[in-house]
Amino acid sequence: MTKRRPEGYIKGRPLKPESLMMTYGYKPELSEGSLKCPIFQTSTFVFKSAEEGKAFFEIAYGLREQGPKEELGLIYSRLNNPDLEILEDRLCLWDGADSAAVFESGMAAISTLAFEFLRPGTVVLHSEPIYGGTEYFFRHILPRYGIKAVGFPAGADEKALEKAARAAGRVAMIFVETPSNPTNKLVDIRACAHVAKKLSTKENRVTVAVDNTFLGPLWQHPLKLGADFVLYSATKFIGGHSDVIAGVCLGGAEDMKRVRTLRTFLGTLSGPWNGWLLLRSLETLKLRMTCQMKNAQKVADFLADHPKVEKVYYLGHLEEGSAQRKVYERQCLAPGSMISFDIKGGEKQAFKFLNSLELFSLAVSLGGTESLAEHPGTMTHSDVPPADQARMGITPKMVRLSIGVENPEDLIADLTQALDSV
């Protein structure tokens, strides 16, 4: 007899994702009893018989309907691999998704989804500002395939969003990043889903895709708010240790079948070693993100009271009763751990501050265990023209912080001495 392991429930009681991150989807009896999932460092898998190989390919290539109890067998590591399949099963738990697909990077997830759900003559309507890599892909790569990108400002209400969508042309996807980077402006996901529904016709379905890298998978669940897809740069909070590049796309079963098929042919699937590292990261996801969020609260309060700080952009400080605060209360569970602020002065003062930090590292990226600081105007958002930066609220005096798991008093001590040096 094999001892039972939880499959999501104990006597009908659903278990929380953090309780399942160590065991879910993995069967030790298939791996010599190994407690932890081994790294399946193999390019190909042995079939038990020729008949089995034939059946696996029929399913993989959609040559016939999959039987109700039939699972896609292991064939070749560009199609699937145990480390990645277990990782995908575990990622589904946080977002309440039917299905997940892991990619070699966040950009691989975004580009594969876009190529599957956009066609020549269609438009991707996206919130602004948006991650630099995504912006470049939308503005410079997609037009080569006859796909246009049109932006709308993060913070627009449903009416303004619908107006922008109707003016944009044949919208096939509304792509949002919320909160926006680096200004922490929220996009109303439910409003996007309403507009997408209104605009959808039999011939032209409008999907909603949310890049949930900044708040997810803990603090925001876009699928529950009506989005069709959730995307992550798993390089950030999911990986969480600034040592892996990876991405994820999650959504409904039928849609994800399409995403996975294109992933097979673009070859954008991640490898077993990355999959194993991410499985390890998921075990501490809640611990890390909770600690980072609590640290960020203390840091943001400190900055808001500092005489050399002009303005703090932080979800925990949204004004009571404001439209943004209402969106926050509807769609976010906590303010996360990304803070931007304007230092009094300009670029010179911002640079002096950044060069004086000791515990914070001066680096782009975010969501890792260590605290990072950067200057969006000249680093992450340097290819956004100055006029557009100004329109989006990215100022030369703006600094962006990603708060890690260090002692919060030590972080504040570092910020204090760096601000004193300005």
Ligand SMILES: *Cc1c(COP(=O)(O)O)cnc(C)c1O
């Ligand atoms: C980092 C990032 C990406 C790109 O992810 P990669 O893993 O670097 O490819 C996309 N969106 C957001 C919001 C990001 O922060």
